Each structure stands twice: as C-alpha cells, then as structure tokens.
Amino acid sequence: MKLDFHTHGKLAKRLPFSPQYTDWLFEEAKKAGLDALCLTEHFNTLEFENLYRYLLGKSKRQGDSLLLENGLRIFPGMETDIAEGGHVLSLGPAEEILELNRRLEPYKVPGHFLPFEKLILLLREYHVLVGAGHPFRPGGHIPELPRELLEQFDFLDLNGKDVAENRERAQKLTSRLGQELQIPVVSGSDTHQALQYGCIYTDFDEEARTLEKLFFQMLSGRYQIVISRNASFQVRAAGLLKRTLKEIHALGGDYVSVLTGKTPAVLRPEPECARLKQAK
Numbered sequence: 001m002k003l004d005f006h007t008h009g010k011l012a013k014r015l016p017f018s019p020q021y022t023d024w025l026f027e028e029a030k031k032a033g034l035d036a037l038c039l040t041e042h043f044n045t046l047e048f049e050n051l052y053r054y055l056l057g058k059s060k061r062q063g064d065s066l067l068l069e070n071g072l073r074i075f076p077g078m079e080t081d082i083a084e085g086g087h088v089l090s091l092g093p094a095e096e097i098l099e100l101n102r103r104l105e106p107y108k109v110p111g112h113f114l115p116f117e118k119l120i121l122l123l124r125e126y127h128v129l130v131g132a133g134h135p136f137r138p139g140g141h142i143p144e145l146p147r148e149l150l151e152q153f154d155f156l157d158l159n160g161k162d163v164a165e166n167r168e169r170a171q172k173l174t175s176r177l178g179q180e181l182q183i184p185v186v187s188g189s190d191t192h193q194a195l196q197y198g199c200i201y202t203d204f205d206e207e208a209r210t211l212e213k214l215f216f217q218m219l220s221g222r223y224q225i226v227i228s229r230n231a232s233f234q235v236r237a238a239g240l241l242k243r244t245l246k247e248i249h250a251l252g253g254d255y256v257s258v259l260t261g262k263t264p265a266v267l268r269p270e271p272e273c274a275r276l277k278q279a280k
Contacts, residue, residue, distance in 0.1 A: 001035045001206065003202050004191075005202060007037045007190070009055075026070065034072065040077040041077070048101050064211045077090055088132065089130070104122075120152045129214075130153055131156065131157050132150075132153045157187070159189075164234070186202045195237045199231040203226050
C-alpha cells in the first residue's frame with residue numbers, strides 16, 4: 001500500500017474550499033500511483049468542516065478510512081500549529097477529527113496556539129495517532145521539546161519539501177531522532193498541489209483500513225520509504241504552480257477552471273471607483 005502521510009485538500013488555507021479542486025487532487029493522487037493518503041488539512045484552514053462533510057458524502061467508510069470511487073483510500077487527519085513553533089499531525093476517524101477541530105477553535109490564531117503539552121492531552125482523549133510534522137524545518141522547535149513530551153509522538157514525518165531542499169540533512173536528522181525516541185519515521189509529500197504527489201511516500205507490505213493495523217505495520221517496520229529521483233523538481237514545480245493559481249484567484253479569476261481547462265477564467269469586474277481613479 002503506497003501511502004502519503006502528509007497531504008492537503010485545498011490549494012491554500014486562506015482560500016475557500018473548492019469541491020472541484022479537491023476532486024482533481026484525489027484523481028491526480030491515484031494517477032500518481034498512490035493507494036492511500038492521510039488528509040492532514042491545516043486545523044485553521046477556511047471551511048475545514050465543509051471539506052470533511054463533502055468527503056464523507058462521496059466516500060465509503062472502511063474501518064477508520066474512507067474509500068473513494070476511484071479506489072483511493074483516505075485516512076482523515078489534521079495539522080495543528082503549536083505555541084513553541086512547529087506542526088503536529090493527527091490521524092483518526094473523521095468524526096473525531098471534526099470534533100477535535102471544533103474544540104481547537106479558540107486556539108486557531110497566531111499568539112493563541114496551544115503549547116504541545118496541552119495539545120497532546122487533548123489529542124489523547126481521542127482515537128488518534130500523533131505525528132511530528134517536518135520536525136527539522138526552519139522555524140519549528142519540536143526537537144527542542146523535553147524528552148518526555150517528544151516520547152508522546154507516535155511517528156515522525158520525513159517530509160517531501162524538506163527532502164527536496166536538502167535530502168541528506170532531512171534524512172539524517174529525522175532518522176536520528178526516530179532512533180533516539182524509538183518511534184517510526186514515515187513520509188509525506190506535504191502537498192497542496194498535485195504535481196508533488198509521488199515525490200515521497202511510504203510503501204507498506206499490506207493494505208490497512210484501521211489505525212491499529214497501520215500502526216502495527218509502522219512499529220514492526222513493515223514498510224519502506226520511497227523517494228522519487230525527481231523529488232526536487234516536483235516540489236519546485238508544484239510551488240510555482242501554486243503561486244500562479246493563487247495569483248489568478250487574487251486577480252479575480254477562477255483558478256480551478258484554469259487548472260482543469262473546463263471553462264475560461266473570468267475576471268471579477270473592477271469596482272466603479274477604481275475605474276474612475278484610473279481614468280483620472
């Protein structure tokens with residue numbers, strides 16, 4: 001089972017949820033050869049609940065996962081900022097992820113993020129696996145947490161963006177921390193954009209539909225991490241396309257239509273006052 005542990009269902013967290021864009025992402029994930037992905041959407045993204053309600057309405061539940069019509073399996077999840085600086089991944093049943101997200105509502109604004117010590121207490125009230133997202137990315141401070149808190153993680157994320165930036169550093173530091181803590185290191189692309197699928201993934205010996213079976217394979221080492229020889233190019237290309245699509249949206253265009261080619265982009269008309277200023 002080829003699984004990507006760190007993905008997003010929206011182009012950017014400040015953009016509205018687009019069912020068409022999310023559908024396109026899931027189709028492209030399957031075309032990229034993935035069997036499954038963890039949907040670790042940002043906890044403070046716009047329309048977090050709408051994204052998951054849409055997903056629940058178009059998938060079939062199998063254990064803790066959701067199966068789409070195209071055969072792609074999705075493990076629901078979330079990516080949460082912590083006060084110390086860094087991102088925490090959580091994977092669990094969709095309803096529990098939604099409830100967790102609602103309980104985190106007071107802590108979604110910078111300056112109000114929960115410290116990890118309090119976040120982990122909240123997460124452990126639920127049936128979830130907890131991972132350290134890209135722990136060695138600049139600006140994050142997860143490796144500096146006290147040892148007793150670091151041992152609360154179930155897994156570490158060897159992240160595609162970090163591998164593309166400096167593969168040797170990312171692998172060395174993440175593997176070393178995993179060995180010190182004796183917890184599994186798995187991999188995720190961290191993609192918001194389909195070109196990044198397949199740059200890195202975790203290939204399990206067997207398919208899993210439940211968190212228990214997935215975690216058992218992680219603990220027993222029944223998987224291997226696969227890194228594409230084109231990982232750096234994929235990440236750079238995906239970043240460029242993401243910036244371009246966001247700019248199309250900012251200019252009033254329909255970035256989804258531009259991406260899929262179904263209808264031409266239409267710019268929002270300028271306000272009358274703006275046209276008058278230009279005329280002057």
